[in-house]
Amino acid sequence: MLFLAQGFEDLEAVAILDVFGWTQYRDDIPKVTVTTAGFYEVVKSSFGLAIEAVIEGLLDIAG
Numbered sequence: 001m002l003f004l005a006q007g008f009e010d011l012e013a014v015a016i017l018d019v020f021g022w023t024q025y026r027d028d029i030p031k032v033t034v035t036t037a038g039f040y041e042v043v044k045s046s047f048g049l050a051i052e053a054v055i056e057g058l059l060d061i062a063g
Contacts, residue, residue: 004038010045 002016016034023032041053
């Protein structure tokens with residue numbers, strides 16, 4: 001799981017996603033799936049890259 005906070009560093013997040021993404025195309029290494037998480041529906045990086053949430057399930061923390 002890759003947690004993206006408001007103002008995350010683009011290069012750091014994209015580098016992680018890129019490296020793990022290559023596992024989907026290589027047969028000689030185990031496949032890795034990365035799930036991103038954040039506190040907002042849209043998370044913006046320090047350079048303005050906006051990542052919009054695809055909500056697959058919600059956690060009810062209000063009770």
